Amino acid sequence: MRHEALITGYFEGTLTAEQQRTFEQLIGADADFAREVEFQREVRQAIALSERARLKQLLRNREQKQHNASPRLRWWIGAAAAVLLVVGGGTWLWLRTSSAPALYAEYFQAYPNTVMPTVRGEPSESTVQAAFQAYDQADYANAEKLFGKLYRDTQEPYSLLYRGVSFLELGRFADADSVLAQYPTDAPLYAYACWYRALALLRLDERKQARGLLEELAQGRTTLGQTAHELLSRL
Amino acid sequence: MEKDSVLLDGLKSSSDRAIIRIYDAYKTDFIRFAARYSLASEELLDIYQDAVIVLWEHAQQGRLDALKSSVKTYLFSVGKYMILTRLKKTAKQQVLTDDIAEIPDQLHDENIHEERVASLREGFQQLGDQCRTILRLFYYEGKKLDEIQARLGYTNKDVLKSQKSRCLKQLKELTKGK
Numbered sequence: 117m118r119h120e121a122l123i124t125g126y127f128e129g130t131l132t133a134e135q136q137r138t139f140e141q142l143i144g145a146d147a148d149f150a151r152e153v154e155f156q157r158e159v160r161q162a163i164a165l166s167e168r169a170r171l172k173q174l175l176r177n178r179e180q181k182q183h184n185a186s187p188r189l190r191w192w193i194g195a196a197a198a199v200l201l202v203v204g205g206g207t208w209l210w211l212r213t214s215s216a217p218a219l220y221a222e223y224f225q226a227y228p229n230t231v232m233p234t235v236r237g238e239p240s241e242s243t244v245q246a247a248f249q250a251y252d253q254a255d256y257a258n259a260e261k262l263f264g265k266l267y268r269d270t271q272e273p274y275s276l277l278y279r280g281v282s283f284l285e286l287g288r289f290a291d292a293d294s295v296l297a298q299y300p301t302d303a304p305l306y307a308y309a310c311w312y313r314a315l316a317l318l319r320l321d322e323r324k325q326a327r328g329l330l331e332e333l334a335q336g337r338t339t340l341g342q343t344a345h346e347l348l349s350r351l
Numbered sequence: 352m353e354k355d356s357v358l359l360d361g362l363k364s365s366s367d368r369a370i371i372r373i374y375d376a377y378k379t380d381f382i383r384f385a386a387r388y389s390l391a392s393e394e395l396l397d398i399y400q401d402a403v404i405v406l407w408e409h410a411q412q413g414r415l416d417a418l419k420s421s422v423k424t425y426l427f428s429v430g431k432y433m434i435l436t437r438l439k440k441t442a443k444q445q446v447l448t449d450d451i452a453e454i455p456d457q458l459h460d461e462n463i464h465e466e467r468v469a470s471l472r473e474g475f476q477q478l479g480d481q482c483r484t485i486l487r488l489f490y491y492e493g494k495k496l497d498e499i500q501a502r503l504g505y506t507n508k509d510v511l512k513s514q515k516s517r518c519l520k521q522l523k524e525l526t527k528g529k
Contacts, residue, residue, distance in 0.1 A: 124512075127489065127490065128493075129493075155519075155523070156490070158464065158467055158468050158471055159471055159519065159522065160491065162471035162475055163475060163486060163487055163490050164490075166475055166476065167487065167491050171370060171404050172400060175370070175400040175403060175404070176400065178371055179396060179400075253397075272466075303466075304466050305466075
């Protein structure tokens with residue numbers, strides 16, 4: 117790679133004033149150089165999002181663990197279970213015998229925000245920021261509306277995916293299905309749209325359709341493909 | 352301040368145990384401190400988690416090296432800022448935020464193509480451990496190549512450089528056509 121030292125210095129923050137000038141000149145004059153810098157900036161963004169999501173999960177798990185260890189909470193779980201057994205015994209039996217909702221509950225996990233890191237404190241000036249802020253704050257009713265608007269305004273496929281997942285979170289499975297069905301097959305993240313649509317269909321007890329999508333996914337060699345394969349074997 | 356320097360050293364070692372230690376150390380105090388704001392306790396916990404992550408990122412990037420206040424004060428001012436902006440946003444309460452420094456997100460960049468970032472994120476997960484470590488240290492933790500060389504035990508900086516280039520190339524290949 118040409119000018120590798122300059123790019124490294126840029127990311128390390130160690131460019132001298134003169135190097136900084138050369139760097140800026142190259143950005144304007146050399147398209148390959150500009151593309152490479154852009155690529156590495158995207159890499160930085162992608163890694164930051166992955167790491168933040170991982171750390172957030174780590175801390176959430178920590179919290180969960182502490183909660184589970186707290187006797188007060190255990191008491192609540194016991195009480196909730198008792199109420200469930202007495203009042204919702206029928207529902208509970210139904211959940212146990214009909215495995216689709218149970219499987220759904222086991223496999224569903226909201227897709228992480230991989231598009232826009234929302235840092236609290238930044239005002240949401242655009243629909244896209246507002247939508248992801250709502251999504252990150254689990255305000256799915258708002259997120260669903262904002263992603264709907266975003267899709268009408270921009271036709272960005274990812275807005276369909278996030279709107280679909282918001283619908284799932286809201287328990288609106290038929291809406292999730294119809295939104296995710298619109299996801300273009302050639303867009304990135306299509307596999308995820310498939311996966312969430314399969315879960316929506318599963319929850320609607322449309323097993324045949326869900327199975328079709330999962331089979332399509334299971335052919336891929338991604339981690340998602342493996343999960344799809346596993347779920348298929350349990351259907 | 353001895354305790355602080357121990358915590359900071361732990362944070363800089365970037366181990367998961369270190370971040371959990373910080374998380375546990377100040378949680379109760381933070382929740383007590385934040386109880387005066389009208390937010391649900393789940394929301395406060397959520398904010399506290401984000402504040403700890405910001406603290407952790409800043410520690411990695413060496414931004415706490417010249418810290419004048421204690422770690423706790425720093426963490427609480429990050430958290431307080433997040434609470435106030437959340438309150439302001441939900442318009443539940445009108446609060447003045449003049450006394451609090453802005454915490455801009457350096458990594459946020461409007462020009463970045465969002466879908467490419469999403470596929471890069473997927474690609475990153477598919478890389479081998481060594482590549483992920485090198486790229487994470489360099490791009491996320493802001494470590495210089497010299498520091499990475501020392502930490503990962505490369506005898507030659509050029510070997511590390513070409514390894515890093517290979518990792519980037521692999522990432523490009525993985526996300527090609529997406």
